[in-house]
Amino acid sequence: MAAEDGRDPQYLLDLLWRTRAAGTRGPRGSLSVDQVVGEAVRIADAEGVGAVSMRRIAQALGVTTMTLYRYVPSKDDLLDLMFHMGSGPPDTTDWPADWRGALRCWGRQMREMVVGRPWMLDIPIGAPPFGPNNLAWMEAALAAMDETPLNEGDMMEVLMILTSFVLGSTRQEVSMTRASERTGVSYEEWGRAYGRMLPKIMGDGRYPTLAKVTATGVFENENSPADDFDQSLEFLLNSVAALIRRREDEAGGEAAD
Amino acid sequence: MAAEDGRDPQYLLDLLWRTRAAGTRGPRGSLSVDQVVGEAVRIADAEGVGAVSMRRIAQALGVTTMTLYRYVPSKDDLLDLMFHMGSGPPDTTDWPADWRGALRCWGRQMREMVVGRPWMLDIPIGAPPFGPNNLAWMEAALAAMDETPLNEGDMMEVLMILTSFVLGSTRQEVSMTRASERTGVSYEEWGRAYGRMLPKIMGDGRYPTLAKVTATGVFENENSPADDFDQSLEFLLNSVAALIRRREDEAGGEAAD
DNA sequence: CATTTCCGTGTACAGCGTACACTTACTGTG
DNA sequence: CACAGTAAGTGTACGCTGTACACGGAAATG
Numbered sequence: 161m162a163a164e165d166g167r168d169p170q171y172l173l174d175l176l177w178r179t180r181a182a183g184t185r186g187p188r189g190s191l192s193v194d195q196v197v198g199e200a201v202r203i204a205d206a207e208g209v210g211a212v213s214m215r216r217i218a219q220a221l222g223v224t225t226m227t228l229y230r231y232v233p234s235k236d237d238l239l240d241l242m243f244h245m246g247s248g249p250p251d252t253t254d255w256p257a258d259w260r261g262a263l264r265c266w267g268r269q270m271r272e273m274v275v276g277r278p279w280m281l282d283i284p285i286g287a288p289p290f291g292p293n294n295l296a297w298m299e300a301a302l303a304a305m306d307e308t309p310l311n312e313g314d315m316m317e318v319l320m321i322l323t324s325f326v327l328g329s330t331r332q333e334v335s336m337t338r339a340s341e342r343t344g345v346s347y348e349e350w351g352r353a354y355g356r357m358l359p360k361i362m363g364d365g366r367y368p369t370l371a372k373v374t375a376t377g378v379f380e381n382e383n384s385p386a387d388d389f390d391q392s393l394e395f396l397l398n399s400v401a402a403l404i405r406r407r408e409d410e411a412g413g414e415a416a417d
Numbered sequence: 418m419a420a421e422d423g424r425d426p427q428y429l430l431d432l433l434w435r436t437r438a439a440g441t442r443g444p445r446g447s448l449s450v451d452q453v454v455g456e457a458v459r460i461a462d463a464e465g466v467g468a469v470s471m472r473r474i475a476q477a478l479g480v481t482t483m484t485l486y487r488y489v490p491s492k493d494d495l496l497d498l499m500f501h502m503g504s505g506p507p508d509t510t511d512w513p514a515d516w517r518g519a520l521r522c523w524g525r526q527m528r529e530m531v532v533g534r535p536w537m538l539d540i541p542i543g544a545p546p547f548g549p550n551n552l553a554w555m556e557a558a559l560a561a562m563d564e565t566p567l568n569e570g571d572m573m574e575v576l577m578i579l580t581s582f583v584l585g586s587t588r589q590e591v592s593m594t595r596a597s598e599r600t601g602v603s604y605e606e607w608g609r610a611y612g613r614m615l616p617k618i619m620g621d622g623r624y625p626t627l628a629k630v631t632a633t634g635v636f637e638n639e640n641s642p643a644d645d646f647d648q649s650l651e652f653l654l655n656s657v658a659a660l661i662r663r664r665e666d667e668a669g670g671e672a673a674d
Numbered sequence: 675c676a677t678t679t680c681c682g683t684g685t686a687c688a689g690c691g692t693a694c695a696c697t698t699a700c701t702g703t704g
Numbered sequence: 705c706a707c708a709g710t711a712a713g714t715g716t717a718c719g720c721t722g723t724a725c726a727c728g729g730a731a732a733t734g
Contacts, residue, residue, distance in 0.1 A: 224682065226682075235721095285538060299624040334542060
């Protein structure tokens with residue numbers, strides 16, 4: 161059956177959306193895709209994505225390894241599913257009504273989610289983010305901007321920029337904390353190793369501006385990652401505010417037309 | 418020897434910067450770290466990071482597998498090195514002198530680099546980006562902003578936001594093109610599969626805003642990825658310009674003080 | 675009941691990263 | 705020049721990975 165091929169985009173989408181046909185004949189399966197992916201997520205939460213193996217999942221589920229392939233076409237697809245389902249939808253219950261407050265909550269919550277599940281950043285990009293949860297995140301951000309005079313193109317652009325920023329900065333943050341964990345010694349040790357490197361950097365004249373900037377002590381700032389994140393997020397929200405103001409002016413001009 | 422441990426941050430930094438002690442006794446090695454990493458990069462360029470294995474590299478270099486471990490402590494570290502060296506420094510020769518033009522070139526060139534080496538996005542984050550090439554990229558952006566009234570904190574923040582944006586949006590772009598490649602059928606097929614999905618999305622009422630936005634046909638826009646990127650980049654540069662204007666005003670106020 | 679369908683299993687294979695013990699060849703020192 | 709001392713490169717081996725394939729048996733339909 162061609163539809164069983166994991167490479168068929170339709171198949172992966174069906175997997176994501178639980179819309180698989182599911183023939184009526186024969187015995188019912190004892191597991192579900194959610195159980196398989198859920199167990200994989202549990203393992204990744206506990207020991208990182210490197211600890212996720214088909215045998216391991218199967219053992220935890222009390223079945224043989226090959227059984228899993230009745231529910232998931234391949235491990236690559238399983239990883240895709242883990243990414244799509246591991247995120248979960250945003251929790252919008254306490255969000256304020258104004259666009260800026262809502263987007264702020266959106267960004268913060270997204271950061272927290274990824275920081276809490278850093279293995280999501282390790283999953284190589286397979287399919288574009290078209291799962292239910294990803295769409296829910298998109299929906300939340302778009303809904304926040306719906307009341308503004310931004311047009312659809314604007315909204316998509318802002319969404320894209322915010323998403324990139326959140327994932328990118330979180331990625332950087334995780335790389336730091338992980339470097340400490342992996343080497344067993346913390347921030348300070350890394351800082352000292354880096355400090356030993358700095359003279360060479362300064363010395364060889366290849367990075368004059370960087371040398372100047374580091375000399376002012378920007379790297380020794382003691383802000384928490386969350387604070388740094390918030391600050392940059394406000395910067396971006398300011399830009400969005402400016403864009404909104406521009407669109408307001410345009411609308412005003414049209415109305416007067 | 419403790420320093421030989423790949424987990425020592427100092428060791429990795431030495432590897433990055435080619436500052437290893439290199440005892441004088443005994444036979445000289447026939448290879449170099451650059452050769453090993455270079456071959457790994459060549460394989461990744463040709464067949465993706467998944468095709469990079471120690472045996473494969475060794476074979477291409479005409480040595481046994483275990484020989485590689487004389488130059489590189491582990492495959493994880495090799496991947497780190499690939500990331501750090503695969504990027505190469507930016508080419509600033511044709512960049513304009515004004516900050517905006519320079520940052521625009523910086524962003525575009527960075528995108529092109531990653532699009533040309535998409536496997537860089539597949540390497541799980543190991544160490545923070547403290548290699549010579551990464552610092553060169555930082556230096557280039559900071560140098561562009563050096564003439565502006567931005568303070569050091571501003572500059573680092575802008576650098577961080579721009580980097581996140583470039584990597585994040587490129588990541589998204591690569592995920593799209595790769596999904597087509599992996600499934601063997603192109604954009605259109607994915608579009609159709611997605612189109613078949615859309616009614617369900619519209620129907621279940623969970624994504625009203627998204628439904629509204631997609632209905633306006635934003636997704637059918639035929640802009641090239643590069644155009645979309647440029648547009649968002651300009652948006653961010655506008656924000657930087659606004660920040661610069663604010664700092665100018667502050668400086669003016671101080672001067673009048 | 676007969677038949678179709680498909681779940682779950684067992685075995686097997688090719689490939690992976692790398693620990694370890696070893697030979698070999700080179701180099702600086704006595 | 706001879707002799708350590710040192711490090712380069714090799715070969716073998718182990719435990720792990722993802723998954724192809726063939727099979728037995730249970731379940732639901734006609």
